[in-house]
Every structure is written in structure tokens, then in C-alpha cells.
Amino acid sequence: EVIVTPIEDVDGEMLGALILGFPFVNNTERSLTDYSHIKSGMWLDGRMFSTSLAPADEVEINTNMRAMVEQKSREKEGTFNVEIDGEPHQVFFQLMNKDSKFPPTYQVSIYSMAEIISAQQDLRWRVVAFGTLVLLGGLLISLFLSHGFSAPIRDLVKATGEIQTGNFEVRVPVRS
Numbered sequence: 001e002v003i004v005t006p007i008e009d010v011d012g013e014m015l016g017a018l019i020l021g022f023p024f025v026n027n028t029e030r031s032l033t034d035y036s037h038i039k040s041g042m043w044l045d046g047r048m049f050s051t052s053l054a055p056a057d058e059v060e061i062n063t064n065m066r067a068m069v070e071q072k073s074r075e076k077e078g079t080f081n082v083e084i085d086g087e088p089h090q091v092f093f094q095l096m097n098k099d100s101k102f103p104p105t106y107q108v109s110i111y112s113m114a115e116i117i118s119a120q121q122d123l124r125w126r127v128v129a130f131g132t133l134v135l136l137g138g139l140l141i142s143l144f145l146s147h148g149f150s151a152p153i154r155d156l157v158k159a160t161g162e163i164q165t166g167n168f169e170v171r172v173p174v175r176s
Helices: 027-036 055-072 114-164
Strands: 002-008 014-021 038-044 047-049 077-084 087-095 105-112
Touching: 038 055, 047 055, 055 077, 055 087, 055 105, 077 105, 087 114
Parallel strands: none
Antiparallel strands: 002 014, 038 047, 038 105, 077 087, 087 105
């Protein structure tokens, strides 16, 4: 962070400037990355400023941010997907200085989609496995029920055949 203060004489004539500078420690960005695995930074004048992103990752985000800002002419907020280190990430951006005469500055947050996609695939397999088990269970129950309904009908058909041959002493047991 840099602070510039003009030095003037009694008549208001500028004699020079006092410039003080000290490093700005951004604990917020570091904490956000440590606790939530969300990487973040600021995008200004076509360049990403971040302590949580590797320089190679910044190049990919810079390219996409430039395209988004040029395409939508100072879009206030949006998202896009990007691949970083072979993993899919979603990038969220928001314009910080909406009505300023300074160049647009965007807050950028990068969230890894790897865990979400893994959980989605796991859930998909669980649903398929559970659905298959339920389908097989339903099939077994329907076979059992159909056998339970068809056995008395077979007994009736067999008894009817006996009656046709002249055996009137045949009896069909009543099950229920």
C-alpha cells in the first residue's frame, strides 16, 4: 500500500511529495483459501492479482475474463468455467467500482468443481444401484404373488378335468 502526500510551502507552492509505502498483508484471501478452498483475487486492467493462484492459473483466468468483459461491455457480474491443473473450476466475478472513472476492477472467486462432480457421480451410481435393487425386488415379489394366484387356478383346472372324465368326487381345497 502506498500513501502519497504533497508537501507545500506557506504560499501553496508544491515543493515535493512524501511517499510512504508498506506491504499490504491480505489475510482475508489467505483465510478464504485455507478454510473453504475458494481461491480469489482482483482483476484490473486485464491482469489478475492474487496470492492464492499460481501464475499459470492466472493466465487462463485472464484470457476468459478479457473475453467476458469485452463481450458484455463492463458486465457487472457473471460466471464461467475453466480448467485448472486438470480439474474443472467455476469462476465467479463481480464489478467492484460500478460508477467510477477508474478502470473496471472485478473481484474474482474460483471454486473447484472436482468434489461436487465426484459427489454427483457417486450419487448417480447409488441411485442406479438402489433402483436396480428395487426393480429386482419388485420382480421377485410379483413372481411370488403370481405363483400364489395361479396355484389355486391350476387346482380348479385340474378338478374341472377330473369332472369331465366323470369323477364327481373330486374336491378342491379352500385356502382362504
